[in-house]
Amino acid sequence: MFVEVGIQQRRKHGQNICGDAFVSHKYADQNRVISVLSDGLGSGVKANILSTMTVAMAAKFTESGLDFVRCAKIMMDALPVCQKRMISYATFTIVDCRMHGATRIIEMDSPPVLLVRRGQAVACPSTTIESPREDKRILRFTEVTLEPEDRLVFCTDGITQAGLGTRSYPLGWREDGVEDYVLDQVRATPSVSARDLSEALLQEALRKEHFRRAQDDMSAAVVYFRRPRKLLMLTGPPFLKERDAEYARLLDQFDGKRVVCGGTTANIVARELDRPINMILRGGDRVLPPISEMAGVDLITEGILTLTRAAQLIEADTIPPDTDPAAQLVHLLLESDMIQFVVGSRINEAHQDPSLPVDIEIRRNIVKRIAHVLEERHLKEVTVSCI
Numbered sequence: 001m002f003v004e005v006g007i008q009q010r011r012k013h014g015q016n017i018c019g020d021a022f023v024s025h026k027y028a029d030q031n032r033v034i035s036v037l038s039d040g041l042g043s044g045v046k047a048n049i050l051s052t053m054t055v056a057m058a059a060k061f062t063e064s065g066l067d068f069v070r071c072a073k074i075m076m077d078a079l080p081v082c083q084k085r086m087i088s089y090a091t092f093t094i095v096d097c098r099m100h101g102a103t104r105i106i107e108m109d110s111p112p113v114l115l116v117r118r119g120q121a122v123a124c125p126s127t128t129i130e131s132p133r134e135d136k137r138i139l140r141f142t143e144v145t146l147e148p149e150d151r152l153v154f155c156t157d158g159i160t161q162a163g164l165g166t167r168s169y170p171l172g173w174r175e176d177g178v179e180d181y182v183l184d185q186v187r188a189t190p191s192v193s194a195r196d197l198s199e200a201l202l203q204e205a206l207r208k209e210h211f212r213r214a215q216d217d218m219s220a221a222v223v224y225f226r227r228p229r230k231l232l233m234l235t236g237p238p239f240l241k242e243r244d245a246e247y248a249r250l251l252d253q254f255d256g257k258r259v260v261c262g263g264t265t266a267n268i269v270a271r272e273l274d275r276p277i278n279m280i281l282r283g284g285d286r287v288l289p290p291i292s293e294m295a296g297v298d299l300i301t302e303g304i305l306t307l308t309r310a311a312q313l314i315e316a317d318t319i320p321p322d323t324d325p326a327a328q329l330v331h332l333l334l335e336s337d338m339i340q341f342v343v344g345s346r347i348n349e350a351h352q353d354p355s356l357p358v359d360i361e362i363r364r365n366i367v368k369r370i371a372h373v374l375e376e377r378h379l380k381e382v383t384v385s386c387i
Helices: 044-063 068-078 174-188 194-208 241-252 263-273 304-316 325-335 363-376
Strands: 002-010 020-027 032-040 090-098 102-108 114-117 120-122 126-130 138-145 150-155 218-226 230-235 257-261 292-294 297-301 338-343 381-386
Touching (some): 002 194, 020 044, 020 218, 032 044, 032 218, 090 150, 150 174, 150 194, 194 218, 230 241, 241 263, 257 263, 257 325, 263 292, 338 363, 363 381
Parallel strands (some): 230 338, 338 381
Antiparallel strands (some): 002 218, 032 090, 114 120, 126 138
């Protein structure tokens, strides 16, 4: 199984920094993903410092191998309470997920985690632990075994309290409203990704607010447990022309999404598989050449320019709608879980042209930049091989 984690955040209107913090770490040697969301008291820099410290401490404690409940108790007692408002300086939700499905959840003072299974909300039995030091400070502890296509949805109270004080939502959107919306989205699109579902939840919460201005920090996170979605990308011709047929067969026999980046690469595949290429004149822009189509291939783009632009987009984490070839490529990569890059090693003389942009690099290095972000920031399983 594969665990996809999606997070979308919006800072409070008028603030320069979000008071919520989120971290997600993948431990490949343990087949484990740990995700932590924290909401710092108030907003702005102070709240950000509190929440950032909380998620760092929570992730470290959880990963340590110490007794799970003991770690949670230490954290619960370590976090101070505001003596004026009598609430925690920071809340937290910890999701510790194993690839075989065993999952543990710890929550303190945060909206409860929603488990969605086959389009329905599933109640998870939990135990509670009260702090001996602070009244009304309660820890929720849950253990559940996830099944394929299950989702865990969790958020900060900026989402559940969206629209607070408005005529339509005098008490805020509330947990029931969030649950109904999430279930409607999953039923309408059963394969919706964690990234898209968290974005949809955030945008719907913003629609509840006056002028779509967040009145509190907002964070929406989704953990999606599923069978992995695979993608293969070929880019660049093989070093030896004798391997062109092998190169094309690799694409033809792959079980998953297939992408070709580069005109020479596409011509090799078309020749070896005896399939025509059709250029699509719509969808390009002033910088990038348009995409092409071929039977059995999900996306065909130009090579170095498109890869360089895709690397810039994914590193900046500002993914525009899939209106140009680079954006379409990035969307395909983010929707996939196990990604295999096969890079041809033959030098293309066109790339030595001094009129090309200075930031164009050797194809292999660009692919490594993309692979690094996919692995570190989006927890994808990535392999890069050369031919």
